[in-house]
Amino acid sequence: MPTIASPFARPLYVMLKPAGALCNLACRYCYYLEKSNLYPDVGSHVMTDETLELFTRQYIEAQTADEVLFTWHGGETMMRPLTFYRRALELQHRYAGRHIISNCIQTNATLLTEDWCRFLKENNWLVGISIDGPQEFHDEYRRSPQGQPSFFKVMKGIRLLQKYGVEWNAMAVVNDFNADYPLDFYHFFKEIGCHYIQFAPIVERLFTAADGSQRLATIADKGELPIAEFSVTPEQWGDFLCKIFDEWVRNDVGKYYVILFEAVLANWAGAAPGICTLGKTCGHAAVMEFNGDVYSCDHFVFPQYKIGNIRTATLTQMLYGDRQNSFSRLKQNLPTKCRQCQYLFACNGECPKNRFAASPDGEPALNYLCSGYQKFFAHVAPFMDYMTRELSAHRSPANVMNAIADGTLHLS
DSSP: OOOOOOGGGEEEEGEOOOHHHEEEEEEEOOSSGGGGGOOOSOOSSSSSSHHHHHHHHHHHOOSSHHHSEEEEEEEEEEEEHHHHHHHHHHHHHOOOOTTTEEEEEEOOOOTTTHHHHHHHHHHHOOOOOOOSSSHHHHHHHHHHHTTOHHHHHHHHHHHHHHTTTTOEEEEEEOOGGGGGOHHHHHHHHHHHOOOEEEEEEEEOBBEEEEESSSEOOOOOOOOOSOBTTTSSOOHHHHHHHHHHHHHHHTTTTTSEEEEHHHHHHHTTTTSSSGGGGGGGSSSSSSOOOOSEEEEEEEGOOOOGGEEEETTTHHHHHHHSSSHHHHHGGGOOOOOOHHTTOTTTHTTOOOOOOEEEEEEESOOOEEEEHHHHHHHHHHHHHHHHHHHHHHHHOOOOOOGGHHHHHSSSSOOO
């Protein structure tokens, strides 16, 4: 199993946006760039030292576990200088008390330098890199505001991390283009030495305004809206997962960690998954914007899901309050098809942001990716059953590879 600590095992977890939605790239599918529109009258969308200190103190004081994980997210986190993060470490040390502090940071890697890598290594930060596979796949959508490709800058950043021995993993968006080449995609990450890979299916809808302009739809946009062309289809998603799983379960269990597969195995074994999308409830991971506004979830940064500001309420009050408790039950609003599904335990309806597919009148919407997940769960069931039995017997789930090699289990 991965050694990376799961933030969702902690009682209180908040993702920080030190630069808000600011980013040096303009990825076509990015749902977060528009969040700057929430603060049109604010000149600088960066976190002040005063806000940083207030958060640090409140966040550490609210923890009941010994270890506290700070997660820095964007926009692009490295739009803030190293001096900001050195200040963050000073504040963490000041307020740590008995706690052990860990940090992870998500970045597109294009701004990484030797100085950044020395800092990350010296302070044992885990780095998440946003990269969508080989050059052709990555540059399809991940470009600069001027349309320039970003792949070679990302790879330069990864090589710097490797040079300095910085621990890193990959977050890869699965879209309409790269989903058709699952093995090319997976092999690329193995070739560049990435042992922890998170696949994130992109699903967005489009809203057309009265003037004919289009934008990504929000939670408030109702009705049947067209799917953005870059979105992965349910069929693609199911095929993508099945083909990579076959490669992984035959050769790579215990050596390469596909976070989605690990989470599904956790659900199969009756444990808490390491990602919120497959958990039983929402609300495990709130997000705080640059100005101290706290929202229920990174995918629900909309006015109706703002639960307060750290200047007027504590993190404890907000994250254990009525509004967040109500949000945590969002996942349980399922249609009959979900409730009767034999694989409900494996996905719990997945992320509510993807629940907009038609259901019978009067019923909650179905998850758009449902048929893809069903295909995947049916495909992996014998292998998940086997690995679960191994875990129950206190043996390694990697033994599944031997079972395949000796013919006990068969890949279709």
